[in-house]
Amino acid sequence: MKVLVVGGAGYIGSHMVKALHADGADVITLDDLSSGHADAVLHGQVVRGSIADTALLQRVFSAHRFDAVMHFASFIQVGESVRDPAPYYRNNVLNTQNLLEAMLAHGVKRFVFSSTAAVFGEPAYTPIDEKHPLAPINPYGWSKLMVEQMLQDYRRAYGMASVCLRYFNAAGADPDGELGERHEPETHLIPLVLQAAAGRRPHITIFGDDYDTLDGTCVRDYVHVTDLCSAHLLALRRLTAGDAGGRFNLGNGEGFSVQQVIATARQVTGRDIPVRVESRREGDPARLVADAGEARRILGWAPRHADLAAIIRDAWAWERRSSP
Numbered sequence: 536m537k538v539l540v541v542g543g544a545g546y547i548g549s550h551m552v553k554a555l556h557a558d559g560a561d562v563i564t565l566d567d568l569s570s571g572h573a574d575a576v577l578h579g580q581v582v583r584g585s586i587a588d589t590a591l592l593q594r595v596f597s598a599h600r601f602d603a604v605m606h607f608a609s610f611i612q613v614g615e616s617v618r619d620p621a622p623y624y625r626n627n628v629l630n631t632q633n634l635l636e637a638m639l640a641h642g643v644k645r646f647v648f649s650s651t652a653a654v655f656g657e658p659a660y661t662p663i664d665e666k667h668p669l670a671p672i673n674p675y676g677w678s679k680l681m682v683e684q685m686l687q688d689y690r691r692a693y694g695m696a697s698v699c700l701r702y703f704n705a706a707g708a709d710p711d712g713e714l715g716e717r718h719e720p721e722t723h724l725i726p727l728v729l730q731a732a733a734g735r736r737p738h739i740t741i742f743g744d745d746y747d748t749l750d751g752t753c754v755r756d757y758v759h760v761t762d763l764c765s766a767h768l769l770a771l772r773r774l775t776a777g778d779a780g781g782r783f784n785l786g787n788g789e790g791f792s793v794q795q796v797i798a799t800a801r802q803v804t805g806r807d808i809p810v811r812v813e814s815r816r817e818g819d820p821a822r823l824v825a826d827a828g829e830a831r832r833i834l835g836w837a838p839r840h841a842d843l844a845a846i847i848r849d850a851w852a853w854e855r856r857s858s859p
């Protein structure tokens with residue numbers, strides 16, 4: 536099995552490269568290193584370049600016969616996408632179409648796509664299942680939904696099989712301690728809280744405590760990065776068996792508020808974590824919690840690191856390695 540991992544130098548992609556290698560796959564990473572790190576790719580060749588570059592795509596697909604493509608490359612910040620949507624539509628939609636066209640031109644017809652809970656927008660009900668209305672409230676979510684639609688049309692018209700995996704909040708780090716989250720700048724809650732615990736930041740800022748939730752802060756469903764990787768392997772197995780694919784929500788089905796995440800991080804680290812409350816961040820829904828029943832039933836997915844404290848413990852081990 537030869538797999539192209541686009542965005543394999545990033546947070547989730549680098550864990551996926553490791554998981555694919557452990558599963559026996561031959562992996563090639565394509566990454567422009569706009570936010571990833573070459574040294575995070577522990578296995579296989581790294582091609583440095585962008586999916587914006589159609590000539591490069593042509594060369595990569597001519598040089599290798601891929602059985603499947605996993606696509607992690609995109610811009611990922613919800614708030615930034617509201618302030619400056621253009622790069623989001625360009626990179627996440629137009630550049631993804633380049634990739635899909637290169638796949639079609641070379642007869643590669645299995646695709647696993649990193650989608651997001653942001654395709655649902657402000658939930659009409661929770662937990663959110665796959666029947667929930669699709670109504671993004673930020674350009675990031677729209678850019679992912681547009682690709683989901685493209686994939687539905689490509690499946691029907693060109694027979695391209697695809698699985699869209701809608702992650703809720705990816706978190707945690709490689710349990711072996713080899714990989715972790717290294718976004719620069721970091722915008723995600725758990726690594727920021729842990730940087731504050733380590734004294735690398737003076738405090739953690741809570742974006743809004745006036746939401747309609749248990750303590751006024753936003754609620755999210757944190758899912759361990761290695762559990763996301765296991766879902767990808769299961770999706771790949773289904774596609775390889777001849778399945779046309781589908782869309783699956785990935786989360787643990789339990790929501791934690793920003794305050795609860797900070798409290799758990801205090802317990803795990805034994806450190807004081809100073810907090811400041813500021814106004815809401817644009818584009819944030821109050822509560823996102825997954826119903827991942829379909830992934831369990833159809834893919835056979837069974838998350839192994841669902842406990843929030845365990846997720847934070849792995850992230851803390853990584854933070855301690857980065858800032859001893």
Ligand SMILES: NC(=O)c1ccc[n+]([C@@H]2O[C@H](COP(=O)([O-])OP(=O)(O)OC[C@H]3O[C@@H](n4cnc5c(N)ncnc54)[C@H](O)[C@@H]3O)[C@@H](O)[C@H]2O)c1
Pocket residue numbers: 541542543544545546547548565566567568569570571572584585586587606607608609610611626630649650651652701702703704705706718
């Ligand atoms: N982190 C989360 O909580 C989360 C949640 C839901 C969905 N997702 C999705 O999962 C995917 C991976 O997220 P992540 O947190 O690992 O992000 P990341 O920024 O760490 O990784 C993205 C990788 O893609 C690369 N990249 C970006 N544009 C590229 C391009 N045009 N050509 C080649 N490489 C390019 C970057 O250099 C980086 O290595 C993204 O598509 C994101 O939207 C993430």
Ligand SMILES: O=c1ccn([C@@H]2O[C@H](COP(=O)(O)OP(=O)(O)O[C@H]3O[C@H](CO)[C@@H](O)[C@H](O)[C@H]3O)[C@@H](O)[C@H]2O)c(=O)[nH]1
Pocket residue numbers: 611612613651652653702703704705722723724725727739740741742743753754755793816819823
């Ligand atoms: O310094 C911070 C950072 C975040 N938050 C809050 O913490 C929650 C989680 O935020 P963050 O970790 O930035 O994740 P999300 O904005 O929920 O977005 C993530 O999860 C989405 C799916 O739920 C994905 O689509 C995105 O790519 C991914 O960044 C939100 O309520 C934020 O407002 C703070 O209060 N302070």
